[in-house]
Amino acid sequence: MLQKMSNMISYINKQNSVYRLKVEFFNFVNYTYVIVDKNSRQAAIIDPAWDSNKIISLVNELDIKLTTILITHLHYDHVNMVNVLLDKFHPQVYVSAKEIDYYGCDFKNLNAFNDFEIINLGNTQITCLLTSGHTVGSACFFMSDSIFTGDTVFIEGCGICATVGGSAEEMFESIQKIKKYINPDLRVFPGHSYGKIPGYPLRYLIENNIYFLIDKKEYFINFRMRENQKNIYKFV
Numbered sequence: 001m002l003q004k005m006s007n008m009i010s011y012i013n014k015q016n017s018v019y020r021l022k023v024e025f026f027n028f029v030n031y032t033y034v035i036v037d038k039n040s041r042q043a044a045i046i047d048p049a050w051d052s053n054k055i056i057s058l059v060n061e062l063d064i065k066l067t068t069i070l071i072t073h074l075h076y077d078h079v080n081m082v083n084v085l086l087d088k089f090h091p092q093v094y095v096s097a098k099e100i101d102y103y104g105c106d107f108k109n110l111n112a113f114n115d116f117e118i119i120n121l122g123n124t125q126i127t128c129l130l131t132s133g134h135t136v137g138s139a140c141f142f143m144s145d146s147i148f149t150g151d152t153v154f155i156e157g158c159g160i161c162a163t164v165g166g167s168a169e170e171m172f173e174s175i176q177k178i179k180k181y182i183n184p185d186l187r188v189f190p191g192h193s194y195g196k197i198p199g200y201p202l203r204y205l206i207e208n209n210i211y212f213l214i215d216k217k218e219y220f221i222n223f224r225m226r227e228n229q230k231n232i233y234k235f236v
């Protein structure tokens, strides 16, 4: 298990460490992340899905206290293990107020957050950044060294905007917001990978991800909503 666990470590700094879990169900593959605050041993999980055994094993092996669930958005593939973890660990659940208002949400221990609100995990501060576009109230969470982006941006592209409550115009604005507020040295941890291992610095996306490179809103909207996209995972 030690070897397996070391493969899951994305990074460790003075204050916290981040573990990456690849969780799968048939063709569905998501990444969920566990942030551990070093001193308090409190932990937050981001978008728990598909494989509760894998998640619970990690919590037990690390001997951490799972106090917090952070949700980037309410799509099923990002939240389907929330209730299992609620029953077992009784954490607080955080979803953006906009997302709750639009789609509805009845998780126990539910907390609504707004833009730039800070969630404390021991000595670790996690900031919520609203990034609508993939859904009405999608959010990213960032700390000193990392940003967790759900389906807003991937290393290779950005989330689809043709779903209920999606908006390519808002996605454009959200990407500009990420460029404006987030240090390019931060590592990016998305909800999915399409070839690149999560953890690339934001700088890499700014220089290579086509959705970061398009700086005219009209072009962006037309490109994001194009009909001749071979499949939704072919970003270019």
Ligand SMILES: [Fe+2]
Pocket: 073, 075, 134, 151, 159
């Ligand atoms: Fe999604």
